[in-house]
Amino acid sequence: MGSIDIDAVDADALRAKIAKQATSPAHEARLLCRHNLLTNTSGAAPGFLQANLLVLPSKYAGHFRDLCLRNPVSCPLLGVTSPGDPHTVSPAGCIKSPDFDLRTDFPKYRVYKGGKFVGSRTNLLDVWTPDHVGFLIGCSFSFEDALTAAGLQPRHQITGSVVSMFRSNIPVLPAGVFSGAKCIVSMRPYRPEDLERVRDVTRPFLSTHGEPVAWGYDGAKEIGIEDVTKPDFGEPQVFEEGEVPVFWACGVTPQMVVESAGDKVEGLVFAHEPGHMLVTDWTTGDLEKLRSGVGGS
Amino acid sequence: MGSIDIDAVDADALRAKIAKQATSPAHEARLLCRHNLLTNTSGAAPGFLQANLLVLPSKYAGHFRDLCLRNPVSCPLLGVTSPGDPHTVSPAGCIKSPDFDLRTDFPKYRVYKGGKFVGSRTNLLDVWTPDHVGFLIGCSFSFEDALTAAGLQPRHQITGSVVSMFRSNIPVLPAGVFSGAKCIVSMRPYRPEDLERVRDVTRPFLSTHGEPVAWGYDGAKEIGIEDVTKPDFGEPQVFEEGEVPVFWACGVTPQMVVESAGDKVEGLVFAHEPGHMLVTDWTTGDLEKLRSGVGGS
Numbered sequence: 068m069g070s071i072d073i074d075a076v077d078a079d080a081l082r083a084k085i086a087k088q089a090t091s092p093a094h095e096a097r098l099l100c101r102h103n104l105l106t107n108t109s110g111a112a113p114g115f116l117q118a119n120l121l122v123l124p125s126k127y128a129g130h131f132r133d134l135c136l137r138n139p140v141s142c143p144l145l146g147v148t149s150p151g152d153p154h155t156v157s158p159a160g161c162i163k164s165p166d167f168d169l170r171t172d173f174p175k176y177r178v179y180k181g182g183k184f185v186g187s188r189t190n191l192l193d194v195w196t197p198d199h200v201g202f203l204i205g206c207s208f209s210f211e212d213a214l215t216a217a218g219l220q221p222r223h224q225i226t227g228s229v230v231s232m233f234r235s236n237i238p239v240l241p242a243g244v245f246s247g248a249k250c251i252v253s254m255r256p257y258r259p260e261d262l263e264r265v266r267d268v269t270r271p272f273l274s275t276h277g278e279p280v281a282w283g284y285d286g287a288k289e290i291g292i293e294d295v296t297k298p299d300f301g302e303p304q305v306f307e308e309g310e311v312p313v314f315w316a317c318g319v320t321p322q323m324v325v326e327s328a329g330d331k332v333e334g335l336v337f338a339h340e341p342g343h344m345l346v347t348d349w350t351t352g353d354l355e356k357l358r359s360g361v362g363g364s
Numbered sequence: 365m366g367s368i369d370i371d372a373v374d375a376d377a378l379r380a381k382i383a384k385q386a387t388s389p390a391h392e393a394r395l396l397c398r399h400n401l402l403t404n405t406s407g408a409a410p411g412f413l414q415a416n417l418l419v420l421p422s423k424y425a426g427h428f429r430d431l432c433l434r435n436p437v438s439c440p441l442l443g444v445t446s447p448g449d450p451h452t453v454s455p456a457g458c459i460k461s462p463d464f465d466l467r468t469d470f471p472k473y474r475v476y477k478g479g480k481f482v483g484s485r486t487n488l489l490d491v492w493t494p495d496h497v498g499f500l501i502g503c504s505f506s507f508e509d510a511l512t513a514a515g516l517q518p519r520h521q522i523t524g525s526v527v528s529m530f531r532s533n534i535p536v537l538p539a540g541v542f543s544g545a546k547c548i549v550s551m552r553p554y555r556p557e558d559l560e561r562v563r564d565v566t567r568p569f570l571s572t573h574g575e576p577v578a579w580g581y582d583g584a585k586e587i588g589i590e591d592v593t594k595p596d597f598g599e600p601q602v603f604e605e606g607e608v609p610v611f612w613a614c615g616v617t618p619q620m621v622v623e624s625a626g627d628k629v630e631g632l633v634f635a636h637e638p639g640h641m642l643v644t645d646w647t648t649g650d651l652e653k654l655r656s657g658v659g660g661s
Contacts, residue, residue, distance in 0.1 A: 133567065133570065133574070133575075136436065136570055136655055136656040137436065137437050137570070137574060137656065139433065139434065139436060139656070140434050140537050237535055237537075238534055238577070238586075238587070240437050240534075240577050240613075241575070241576070241577065241578075242567070242574075242575065243563075243567065243575075266540075270430065270539070270540065273430065273433055273434070277430070277434060277539075278430075278538070278539065278540075279538075280535070280537050280538065281538075289535075290535070316537075358433055359433040359434060359436070
């Protein structure tokens, strides 16, 4: 008999307890994230839409809502919390379970001050204030399931790497204090002959970035990307012979919006750690209803 | 006694009849347009939202709806007709009167074939087919009333000229057959000290282009406009000392989308003649409900 790994036993016991308590695969994924038993949420609870996060002091909530409504491809709104209430998301379909806490149910968070990243943490319990409002924004993990199901699995999933992300020249159209930001795009290599299928498969996912914003090497240049092997975030991707880059809007964009606003935003701002998403109760069956996002009322 | 102008008498009689029949100022404006008694609709029926038009063969309707949902600042959807039915708009709040005909109730139309403008006409009665679908898209006339009410009347209204419009480098994010287009922007000169008020006044008009997309001479360069005195459409505007250009997304953009699609779109496409809009039954009171546009269902 080898030595017993107490942590592993505890984790397994906790996992079993969570599996028993959870009311849905999405709820189970959130509970696993809450207890740091799940970190990168890629592939978690297939069929459920995942969300990026931005949390702002309430005085900026109206401007940020407008920014999302004006830029639904990079910032599609899936839900918004009431000011100061981290347990309730509107519309209610986004998080159906009463057992929810925005401050803990993402695996990992980032903290910003004056537009600058100041640190990561596994929960927001001691930095959250009753004045904070959380915005849940659609995530490309949602359409990657569909690509895989269509035999078009994204390269980074096959190689176990982080998707390449680039700063593009596509403007994020301004709203109030939020101006001057550019879209972040994610990149996946595909064969030119698969391009129309790739576009068709991701098109219905309007509320989770939808179809590509640019493709091919000319498309890359057009959106200001000179070298597709040198991403600004994530990891370089392997191109097989003849493959071309295909770009989608990316949910890291809201963090660039906060960086661009800089000192104009007073107070702490929180975001998710890239790759560490919230699994929502929206499903791919809700896509037609969600269209390009909710109004954020 | 001078000679009697028969046409004027007839027109006056028709105007009086229309005023009696009309169920609202918007309906009256539409009837005047139908009978070519009103051409440029700027200033008509204040408080009612005006709309740009694009009419497509039904096979492209899904892609164009997606394009509007992805680009709500330049292409905010106010309503869509059922295929082949020029009398009914969804949602019903857009046109409440049963006495409506999309083929006559704009003062003037443009016809496109293979992405090329092929002619103007005062109605679409003999070119419309049961396969055509009409899209109504928000128009900046709607927020100009609000600017005027705030003491910020647009210069082109004061000088009686046509607003300056420019081709910008802001991409219209692609959807299906529609790719490669850039946003058209309209330009109004303002003093730098009025800029924040100008932004605030137009911000709520999310479904009719909303707040500016760029401002100042640096802003002009940023969106690819080198000379603000040489518009691509409309007329040059007078700048008073110290004034800077302020740019809004413009509802002529959908026509650029059709031009970019070129031969990919088969069949006739119709649009409004710039400045010759439809007065809808939506009012400024509906703006919050409309947000960045309707879903087009």
